Amino acid sequence: NLFWMAACYLRSLFTAKAGHRMIRDLRVALFNHVQRLSHQFFARRQTGAIVSRMVNDIAQAQNFVGAALTNVWMDSVLLLVLFIVLLNLHAMLTLIALALMPIFLFSIKTLGSRIRRASREVQQRVEVISGGLQEKIAGVTIVKGFTREPEELERFASQSDKLYNRVLRSVHYSAINEMLVGFVVLTAPGLVLWYGSRQILQGQLTVGELTQFLLYLTMFYGPIQRLSDLNVLLSNSLAAIERIFEYFDMQPQVIEKPNAQRLRRVVGTIEFDKITFGYERGVPVLQQIDLTIEPGETVAFVGASGSGKSTLANLVPRFYDPDEGVVRLDGHDLRDIRLADLRAVIGIVNQETILFSGTIQENLLLAKPNAAPSELKEALIAANAWEFVSTLPEGLWTEISERGSNLSGGQKQRLAIARAFLKNPRMLILDEATSALDSKSEHQIQDALSRLLKERSSIVIAHRLSTVMNADKIVVMERGKIIEIGPHQALLKRGGAYAQLYQEQFFHLTP
Ligand SMILES: Nc1ncnc2c1ncn2[C@@H]1O[C@H](COP(=O)(O)OP(=O)(O)OP(=O)(O)O)[C@@H](O)[C@H]1O
Numbered sequence: 001n002l003f004w005m006a007a008c009y010l011r012s013l014f015t016a017k018a019g020h021r022m023i024r025d026l027r028v029a030l031f032n033h034v035q036r037l038s039h040q041f042f043a044r045r046q047t048g049a050i051v052s053r054m055v056n057d058i059a060q061a062q063n064f065v066g067a068a069l070t071n072v073w074m075d076s077v078l079l080l081v082l083f084i085v086l087l088n089l090h091a092m093l094t095l096i097a098l099a100l101m102p103i104f105l106f107s108i109k110t111l112g113s114r115i116r117r118a119s120r121e122v123q124q125r126v127e128v129i130s131g132g133l134q135e136k137i138a139g140v141t142i143v144k145g146f147t148r149e150p151e152e153l154e155r156f157a158s159q160s161d162k163l164y165n166r167v168l169r170s171v172h173y174s175a176i177n178e179m180l181v182g183f184v185v186l187t188a189p190g191l192v193l194w195y196g197s198r199q200i201l202q203g204q205l206t207v208g209e210l211t212q213f214l215l216y217l218t219m220f221y222g223p224i225q226r227l228s229d230l231n232v233l234l235s236n237s238l239a240a241i242e243r244i245f246e247y248f249d250m251q252p253q254v255i256e257k258p259n260a261q262r263l264r265r266v267v268g269t270i271e272f273d274k275i276t277f278g279y280e281r282g283v284p285v286l287q288q289i290d291l292t293i294e295p296g297e298t299v300a301f302v303g304a305s306g307s308g309k310s311t312l313a314n315l316v317p318r319f320y321d322p323d324e325g326v327v328r329l330d331g332h333d334l335r336d337i338r339l340a341d342l343r344a345v346i347g348i349v350n351q352e353t354i355l356f357s358g359t360i361q362e363n364l365l366l367a368k369p370n371a372a373p374s375e376l377k378e379a380l381i382a383a384n385a386w387e388f389v390s391t392l393p394e395g396l397w398t399e400i401s402e403r404g405s406n407l408s409g410g411q412k413q414r415l416a417i418a419r420a421f422l423k424n425p426r427m428l429i430l431d432e433a434t435s436a437l438d439s440k441s442e443h444q445i446q447d448a449l450s451r452l453l454k455e456r457s458s459i460v461i462a463h464r465l466s467t468v469m470n471a472d473k474i475v476v477m478e479r480g481k482i483i484e485i486g487p488h489q490a491l492l493k494r495g496g497a498y499a500q501l502y503q504e505q506f507f508h509l510t511p
Pocket residue numbers: 043279280285303304305306307308309310311312
């Protein structure tokens with residue numbers, strides 16, 4: 001008996017281990033896949049919704065593995081053995097006992113697919129809730145600032161109601177399932193008893209034989225019930241697994257060719273050759289862009305909001321590929337270059353600085369994992385960030401909260417610049433933040449930027465007068481097209497769009 005207990009324990013342990021191992025591998029594979037999907041995927045979905053699929057649906061799939069895989073084989077074998085035993089005991093009684101089996105099979109088949117559908121909808125609702133929740137928690141400042149708490153509560157409650165209704169529907173189906181199986185399990189022995197007693201009265205069966213038959217029959221129903229529960233569980237998990245595989249079926253838009261070249265020495269000529277691009281089909285955001293950025297040149301992009309400046313910059317690290325035309329680096333089509341190599345030579349300082357929770361040091365090391373402490377210091381000094389970092393009580397080991405919310409805007413920007421210094425890339429993309437800073441920070445950042453831009457081919461989406469004026473070339477964009485190109489003085493003399501922009505925007509707004 002002790003042996004049997006140990007066997008039982010080991011069986012559960014090993015099957016569970018195998019199952020959970022499978023789920024663990026699935027989880028990691030999913031993360032790996034999602035990480036490789038293109039910008040488009042992330043731009044179109046809520047962060048919380050993606051997270052929900054990677055956490056909740058995986059957990060749902062795991063349910064099945066955890067609870068079910070242990071029993072299914074044992075039970076199937078047990079059923080088969082019992083069936084043979086029963087058949088040997090009394091064929092007619094066995095037939096009667098199994099007369100209601102079609103109900104069981106029916107319930108497995110039709111209810112299974114309904115439960116699956118209902119469960120899909122439940123997971124869908126969970127995803128909607130997670131998406132909204134993540135946004136509203138990340139943006140709690142806005143919620144509070146506009147005193148939207150009551151409306152948000154109402155919205156959340158109504159979404160929870162929808163989820164509740166979906167859950168109820170799924171529960172409804174599993175209850176029907178349970179009822180049908182219960183009916184089979186309770187009624188069949190009755191039928192057997194009824195037929196058996198008639199046989200006994202006619203002298204064709206003994207009481208002992210009937211009792212024995214009934215005894216085995218009862219053993220038959222345990223596994224049947226478990227298999228039907230399993231059916232519910234399986235249907236739920238299949239719904240989750242389907243949803244997980246929807247992600248696996250998505251392919252990244254930007255893919256590396258199998259024979260992509262290594263990038264050896266980079267000179268830094270960036271060439272846009274008749275580029276047309278749109279996020280949606282038929283809505284071009286960039287049209288017929290022709291432009292060459294020479295090695296070491298700083299090219300400033302100006303133009304109205306929405307004219308396509310950031311979009312054009314995003315083509316260089318291949319966050320998107322153009323619909324028509326070619327972007328080249330030193331004469332190579334970007335699509336022929338290994339992605340990692342390409343991105344290794346581009347530094348990006350974005351419109352909004354993204355910092356992760358962790359120490360300042362950890363955030364800097366993203367740019368160069370093996371940087372020595374002295375290099376970190378140099379980069380911070382070059383970015384005019386050392387001054388404030390060194391006065392923090394914990395210095396480089398100061399913990400940054402999520403999105404860097406415990407730092408000021410100017411401090412975050414300077415950390416981002418320090419990161420770019422550390423990476424020391426051949427090419428730089430600078431999408432300047434429009435946020436106004438006090439004149440000291442403004443000056444410090446300006447100073448750091450001019451150092452950073454030196455001798456790198458740079459795309460600068462500029463809102464600062466000095467950056468624009470000092471650029472080698474200024475590109476004026478309007479509705480996805482380049483309408484003027486040239487150095488500051490020449491464009492001013494022309495008296496066109498730039499001259500007007502300069503008068504309106506830079507001249508009046510900059511102190
Ligand atoms: N991920 C996206 N999906 C769909 N459309 C987008 C996406 N990003 C930008 N757009 C659209 O593309 C157009 C160009 O946007 P882009 O961000 O390039 O403008 P911008 O010139 O950088 O403006 P700003 O000066 O305000 O930063 C806009 O009309 C915008 O609505």
